[in-house]
Every structure is written in structure tokens, then in C-alpha cells.
Amino acid sequence: DVKVTQSSRYLVKRTGEKVFLECVQDMDHENMFWYRQDPGLGLRLIYFSYDVKMKEKGDIPEGYSVSREKKERFSLILESASTNQTSMYLCASRPLVGRGGYGYTFGSGTRLTVV
């Protein structure tokens, strides 16, 4: 069964801490994405990556960075966590358009609380 695995389900961090959210997929997908989900705001794209060492800003990149050193792993970094970054974070992957269909596969999510 194909999977996208997010390393933590629940995380509590202090304001100002550097936070790493890890995502690993075992489907050899080229594309990977980070979203945050907040009540009433739906899913908002933070960053995405089409290939190793490649990254593109999404709709709300401020306060975040990403790293993709290997194809299967896409990390989201909160350089200095703030309380307004308390949210559910969702990682997703997708094959290259034209290969294996177009659907996203999502991880189970990481609920981050910044105190």
C-alpha cells in the first residue's frame, strides 16, 4: 500500500523554536507539497517541489522554508515558530503529470501547537 508518512501526529513547540516537520513518500513521486489547514480557510499551499533540490513558493510561504535533499523526503521548516503557526500541516505527493495518474496522496497530518 502506497504511503505518505509524516513523522509526528501531534507536536507542541515553544515560540521562537526552530521546528522541522518531516514527510516521506514511498511511491517514487516527483512532486511533493506542504499545506496548512485552518478552520474556515481550507487548505493553503505553503511550498511545493517538483524534483530533488528544487522548491517553489506556494500561497503562504512567509515564515517557512523547505528542504528536499532526496526524492522521497520533503521537510518543512519553521525558522522561528510563532503562535500564528499553530495549525494542522498536511504533506502530499503526486506523480509527474502523465505518469500514473494525477491524484494527490496525503499523509495523516501533523497538528502543531506553538505555545
Add this chain to the structure above:
Amino acid sequence: AQSVAQPEDQVNVAEGNPLTVKCTYSVSGNPYLFWYVQYPNRGLQFLLKYITGDNLVKGSYGFEAEFNKSQTSFHLKKPSALVSDSALYFCAVTGDNYGQNFVFGPGTRLSVLP
């Protein structure tokens, strides 16, 4: 620009009754349309998709959706709702141009009442 609208924040239906969750979209080129479901504190799970072909698409858990090009709609339906169908439902669209990302609707919360 791509966009997705889910006009209802909340849909309530009695168990055993048919349900419909609405979705309309705007996209350049041919649309590829998806429905996802999210249970509490979980990620999104794929339900069904329309890429091409028959306008009526059948998916997981007895759900189906009808693609209507003239009305730019892709409504999710189920003939007989179950309490376990209660969840948050997201419609998503992308175009057929290489590299286009998904655009998600805001979500519709479905409550099936026993």
C-alpha cells in the same frame, strides 16, 4: 486562474436519505476533478476522480459524482447516507497543462443524522 467553490459550509442529511455535496469550478483547459474526504485529525483520503470519459464517476464507499461541463459542476452524491459518512469533503481541480497544481475548495462538512 483556477478556482473551486463549495457553496455549502455544512450539509445535514438523515441516515438512509440521498446526499449531495456541491462543487463548481473554473479552470483553463480541460478539467481534472477530484473529491477527497477527511475524518477528524486525519489527512485527506481520495474518493474519486474525473479525468475523461463517462460523466458519471463511481468511487469509494458507494460515492459517485457527475461531471457537467456546461454547468462547470462536479457534485458528489450517494444514494443512501450512513452515519459513518459524516466528515469533511473537499473538491479539487487542476487543468491538463503540465505542472498545474491542485486548487482545493474550502470544504463542506457533512453530518448524517441517525
